[in-house]
Amino acid sequence: MVKDLRDFDRQDMEDLIAELREPKYRSNQLFQWVHKHGAELVDEMTNLPLSLRSKIRERADIFHPKVLEKLTSKKDNTIKMLLEFSDGETVESVIMPNEAKKRCTVCVSTQVGCPVGCPFCASGSSGFIRNLRTGEIVSQVLIAKSMEKDETWKVTNVVFMGMGEPLLNYDAVLKSVRILNDPLGLNIGQRKITISTAGYVPGILKLAEEKLQVVLAVSLHSVENEVRDFLVPLNKKYPLEELAWALKEYSKKSGRRITFEYSLIEGLNDTIECAEKLAAFVSQFKANVNIIPLNPVDEFGFKRSSSSKIQNFAAVLRNKGVETSVREERGLDIEGACGQLRLRYLQ
Numbered sequence: 001m002v003k004d005l006r007d008f009d010r011q012d013m014e015d016l017i018a019e020l021r022e023p024k025y026r027s028n029q030l031f032q033w034v035h036k037h038g039a040e041l042v043d044e045m046t047n048l049p050l051s052l053r054s055k056i057r058e059r060a061d062i063f064h065p066k067v068l069e070k071l072t073s074k075k076d077n078t079i080k081m082l083l084e085f086s087d088g089e090t091v092e093s094v095i096m097p098n099e100a101k102k103r104c105t106v107c108v109s110t111q112v113g114c115p116v117g118c119p120f121c122a123s124g125s126s127g128f129i130r131n132l133r134t135g136e137i138v139s140q141v142l143i144a145k146s147m148e149k150d151e152t153w154k155v156t157n158v159v160f161m162g163m164g165e166p167l168l169n170y171d172a173v174l175k176s177v178r179i180l181n182d183p184l185g186l187n188i189g190q191r192k193i194t195i196s197t198a199g200y201v202p203g204i205l206k207l208a209e210e211k212l213q214v215v216l217a218v219s220l221h222s223v224e225n226e227v228r229d230f231l232v233p234l235n236k237k238y239p240l241e242e243l244a245w246a247l248k249e250y251s252k253k254s255g256r257r258i259t260f261e262y263s264l265i266e267g268l269n270d271t272i273e274c275a276e277k278l279a280a281f282v283s284q285f286k287a288n289v290n291i292i293p294l295n296p297v298d299e300f301g302f303k304r305s306s307s308s309k310i311q312n313f314a315a316v317l318r319n320k321g322v323e324t325s326v327r328e329e330r331g332l333d334i335e336g337a338c339g340q341l342r343l344r345y346l347q
């Protein structure tokens with residue numbers, strides 16, 4: 001079976017070149033074509049001899065996803081893409097430029113659909129189809145990279161916060177982190193890479209052993225098991241007490257601080273009392289809180305908390321000494337909620 005070269009890390013490239021009985025330095029050239037220059041065809045690799053290119057093509061190729069839709073926000077230039085892979089499955093990825101600072105964050109999906117099924121999330125609403133391969137994750141960043149030439153920004157940050165639970169697709173996610181971080185590839189700093197989790201405890205414990213400098217973001221949304229069981233159904237399997245224990249292990253082993261993501265939903269988790277309980281929970285860790293004004297999907301019936309409630313909630317946390325930010329809302333005019341564009345496409 002022909003493999004996707006974007007699934008290959010440096011070792012895989014070396015193994016392929018050795019199998020083809022070619023000099024070792026060719027593997028670095030191949031890696032750079034695939035993961036730095038974002039080649040879409042093996043024939044673009046003009047410093048590789050024709051005979052080598054054809055030998056490579058017998059074993060592997062580049063599986064470049066098709067961009068089915070590309071929406072650009074008139075408000076903040078956020079770009080939302082619907083991508084289709086070779087088996088016809090689709091995911092979203094989002095490009096969030098910061099033109100003033102010449103930076104750009106790419107939000108990538110890791111699964112087609114999501115098995116966690118949070119009731120406010122469009123990604124989870126269509127169920128889980130399959131995990132993405134490493135190459136399908138890396139491709140999302142390479143597509144963003146290919147847009148740099150027409151823009152003033154550069155891809156600097158990657159967040160694994162799109163469709164899917166990254167730690168349930170552990171091996172492909174970790175391999176893509178290492179490829180994106182490779183100095184011969186895009187060389188994106190580990191500290192500029194964020195892996196988000198809904199609280200999959202075995203994945204957090206495994207990640208603690210990796211000696212990586214990535215940011216771990218935990219989608220918390222409530223510190224009461226009853227409410228969190230509803231908002232993040234994974235909580236029924238890994239309740240808050242177990243999650244807190246795993247996060248302490250993670251902090252101890254990695255030395256890294258934790259980011260807690262908290263979506264504020266009208267009438268569900270946005271009272272002053274909720275903020276006080278959140279502050280008490282977070283104070284167990286070296287951590288910061290990122291408050292996310294909910295990006296509502298009409299059909300789901302959840303409402304975003306008012307601006308004043310959001311500000312009051314943040315103030316309670318700050319008064320209790322918790323480092324708190326309120327996430328800037330992006331792409332509201334282009335179906336900004338994760339999974340919304342794909343949902344419309346599937347309908």
Ligand code: SF4
Binds near residue numbers: 115117118122125163
């Ligand atoms: S919020 Fe995240 S974990 Fe929950 S269903 Fe959506 S993609 Fe999955």
